[in-house]
Amino acid sequence: MARHFFNRLGGSLAAIFGASIVAFILLRMLPGNPAKTIVGPFATDDIVQRQYEAMGLDQPLYVQYWRFVSDFFQGDWGYSYSIGNTVNAEFAARLPATIELGLYAFVFAFTGAVVFALLSTYRRRASVDGLVQGTAFLGLGTPPFFVGLLGLLLLSSWLGVLPGPEGRLSPATVPPPEVTGLYTVDSVIAGQPATLWDAFVHLLLPAFTLAFAAYAFLVRLLRANLLEVSREQFLVVSRSKGVSRWTSFRRHALPNALLPTITAGGLILAQLVSGSVLVEGVFNWPGVGQSVATAIVSKDFAIVQTFILLAAVAYVVVNLAVDTLYGVIDPRVRSGASVGSR
Amino acid sequence: MPAFGRAWNRVFGNAASAVAVILLAIIVLLAVLGPVIWTKDPLTVDLAAKLEAPSLQHPMGTDNVGRDVFARFNEGARISLLTGLLAALIGGVLGGLIGLVSGSLGGFTDSGLMRCMDALVAFPPLVLAMAVTVGLGVGLKAAAIGIILTSIPYYSRIVRADVLRVRSLNFVEAGVALGATRRRLILRHILPNVLGTTPVLVAANFGYAILTLAALGFVGLGAQIPTPEWGTMITEGQQFFLTGSWWIALFPGLGVLIVVAATSMLADRARDVFDPRGEFARG
Numbered sequence: 001m002a003r004h005f006f007n008r009l010g011g012s013l014a015a016i017f018g019a020s021i022v023a024f025i026l027l028r029m030l031p032g033n034p035a036k037t038i039v040g041p042f043a044t045d046d047i048v049q050r051q052y053e054a055m056g057l058d059q060p061l062y063v064q065y066w067r068f069v070s071d072f073f074q075g076d077w078g079y080s081y082s083i084g085n086t087v088n089a090e091f092a093a094r095l096p097a098t099i100e101l102g103l104y105a106f107v108f109a110f111t112g113a114v115v116f117a118l119l120s121t122y123r124r125r126a127s128v129d130g131l132v133q134g135t136a137f138l139g140l141g142t143p144p145f146f147v148g149l150l151g152l153l154l155l156s157s158w159l160g161v162l163p164g165p166e167g168r169l170s171p172a173t174v175p176p177p178e179v180t181g182l183y184t185v186d187s188v189i190a191g192q193p194a195t196l197w198d199a200f201v202h203l204l205l206p207a208f209t210l211a212f213a214a215y216a217f218l219v220r221l222l223r224a225n226l227l228e229v230s231r232e233q234f235l236v237v238s239r240s241k242g243v244s245r246w247t248s249f250r251r252h253a254l255p256n257a258l259l260p261t262i263t264a265g266g267l268i269l270a271q272l273v274s275g276s277v278l279v280e281g282v283f284n285w286p287g288v289g290q291s292v293a294t295a296i297v298s299k300d301f302a303i304v305q306t307f308i309l310l311a312a313v314a315y316v317v318v319n320l321a322v323d324t325l326y327g328v329i330d331p332r333v334r335s336g337a338s339v340g341s342r
Numbered sequence: 343m344p345a346f347g348r349a350w351n352r353v354f355g356n357a358a359s360a361v362a363v364i365l366l367a368i369i370v371l372l373a374v375l376g377p378v379i380w381t382k383d384p385l386t387v388d389l390a391a392k393l394e395a396p397s398l399q400h401p402m403g404t405d406n407v408g409r410d411v412f413a414r415f416n417e418g419a420r421i422s423l424l425t426g427l428l429a430a431l432i433g434g435v436l437g438g439l440i441g442l443v444s445g446s447l448g449g450f451t452d453s454g455l456m457r458c459m460d461a462l463v464a465f466p467p468l469v470l471a472m473a474v475t476v477g478l479g480v481g482l483k484a485a486a487i488g489i490i491l492t493s494i495p496y497y498s499r500i501v502r503a504d505v506l507r508v509r510s511l512n513f514v515e516a517g518v519a520l521g522a523t524r525r526r527l528i529l530r531h532i533l534p535n536v537l538g539t540t541p542v543l544v545a546a547n548f549g550y551a552i553l554t555l556a557a558l559g560f561v562g563l564g565a566q567i568p569t570p571e572w573g574t575m576i577t578e579g580q581q582f583f584l585t586g587s588w589w590i591a592l593f594p595g596l597g598v599l600i601v602v603a604a605t606s607m608l609a610d611r612a613r614d615v616f617d618p619r620g621e622f623a624r625g
Contacts, residue, residue, distance in 0.1 A: 011460060014457060014460065014461070015460055015461055015463075015464035016464065017461075018458075018460070018461025018462075018464055019461065019464045019465060021461075022461070022465075022470075022473065023473065025477070130358065134358070137603040137606060137607050138599070138603055140549070140602065140603065140606050141549065141553070141598070141599050141600075141601075141602035141603030141604075141606060142595075142598070142599045142602075142603075143553060143556050143557055143560065143573070143576070143595065143598055143599075145557075145560055145576065145580075146576060146591075146595035146598065146599070149576070149580065149583050149584075149591060149595070150592075150595070152583075152584055153583060153584060153588055156584070157584050164584065165584075269466070270466030270467065270468075270469075271466075273466050273469065274466050274467070274468030274469055274557075277468070277472075277561060278468075278557055278560060278561065282580070293561050293562075296472075296476070296561055296562055296563060297561075297562050301476060304472070304473075304476055307469075308465070308469055308470075308472070308473045311465065311466055311469045312464050312465045312466075312469070315464065315465065315466050316464050
């Protein structure tokens with residue numbers, strides 16, 4: 001168990017190191033003189049040179065790399081010239097919005113996947129199963145920004161039941177006093193039901209949009225697992241003891257089928273992270289993803305680079321946590337037996 | 343070949359697959375024959391005919407500077423399909439080679455190559471593709487390279503696992519006993535036996551390539567405006583989407599949806615048929 005963990009930890013550290021090298025190289029590969037970009041086209045050579053030295057660009061590469069990594073882990077992520085603020089401040093201000101959206105998307109994707117996977121396998125109706133599989137392929141095949149646009153067109157412009165792309169709250173609503181930064185939580189703390197409702201309604205469509213691809217991925221995995229588990233003998237035994245179909249599904253099939261979905265945690269996080277870059281802009285959601293998308297267009301790579309490295313670190317950490325958790329939950333991994341040997 | 347016929351039927355034989363094949367065929371046809379059957383130019387600006395709804399004159403309407411969306415859709419199909427196919431194939435060849443070498447040689451080469459693959463999968467795929475595209479200076483070619491790079495670990499890991507399986511089979515050991523060279527073992531015994539699963543892998547990766555290309559185009563890293571790539575077309579149509587001119591962004595979006603959903607569905611079915619135990623399933 002401990003060895004399993006340390007093996008994985010070593011791999012994760014190597015992965016983060018690799019990621020930092022990639023992010024560093026990418027920044028060096030950018031054409032043009034970054035110092036000149038910052039001070040502007042009208043600056044004299046002398047000013048450019050001073051900026052160049054201030055940024056440490058005259059140092060040898062390994063010194064630059066070391067400075068880059070230590071700055072990153074000390075939480076100094078550089079200065080964004082297109083915003084005119086440090087990257088830290090920008091991310092700190094925008095992260096709660098992205099986290100709130102991601103949390104809701106995750107809940108939507110997971111509950112949706114469990115419900116629909118059960119629907120498609122419980123009675124084994126070909127028509128229901130076909131429909132569920134159809135939604136999964138739609139989720140896999142549709143670019144998230146397109147789902148968002150279609151949803152806005154249908155539910156906001158045509159039917160008028162949901163708000164348009166106006167961000168986290170209606171323009172007239174004042175944000176709740178900040179405690180966690182998550183509006184739906186903060187409005188409960190402050191006791192403002194109207195704000196809670198407004199925040200929730202604004203979350204629905206973006207979270208659904210973000211959830212769709214993750215749902216498609218999860219529902220396929222769960223469905224396959226449920227089918228596999230339902231062929232196992234312990235289910236036949238439980239049914240022949242007279243346990244009802246629902247109870248044997250709930251108590252025996254579902255827990256076993258859910259287990260492997262934990263390992264998909266990293267993949268889902270990846271989908272939510274990359275999804276946020278693609279989705280937030282569509283809804284004018286003031287999160288990190290939108291800031292990255294804007295930074296790409298204005299060629300402000302301090303933000304992009306931080307985002308890339310942060311995403312990689314989060315991804316590695318989640319994968320490590322998931323692997324460790326899996327070892328704790330599943331006795332087969334804990335004892336060192338291979339998962340396939342049954 | 344009755345066995346082949348049966349497999350064919352199981353992959354393409356039901357209604358949903360038939361629909362997928364037909365829709366896919368239509369898009370491929372539009373991509374290949376587009377300029378022949380629809381002679382309007384995808385880049386010609388006609389300000390007198392801007393934001394026109396779909397009609398006989400313009401089957402998919404016109405965009406904000408009066409360009410014909412149908413012509414742009416066809417050109418976009420050509421760009422997306424060709425880039426997606428090339429990326430999936432090149433990624434398949436490179437990733438497959440790495441998997442083959444890594445699995446056959448083992449030892450230091452194997453662990454070295456696999457650690458490199460680990461470093462590549464340390465990024466969420468789209469984020470790595472973004473990073474590479476930014477580093478290479480943005481554009482269709484940079485986006486394609488980003489997609490290829492993110493596909494390589496996917497292929498190499500599956501092919502390597504397959505090589506390890508084949509390598510332990512009796513006929514390979516028989517080859518070793520007969521004194522076959524390593525080169526001969528790899529090329530004549532291992533390679534032909536792992537080759538069979540690769541078309542399904544390429545098909546599944548093709549969908550990913552198209553989707554990622556559109557995503558990169560959408561955020562402005564892929565094909566640059568005014569190139570009619572589907573993702574950039576959605577970006578261009580986005581601001582008019584909610585103000586009534588839904589057709590500019592709708593059709594390219596549907597194009598991506600159809601191609602990706604259809605190919606991943608067909609690849610899925612093919613995998614069920616050729617690999618019933620799902621050993622080589624992604625993930």
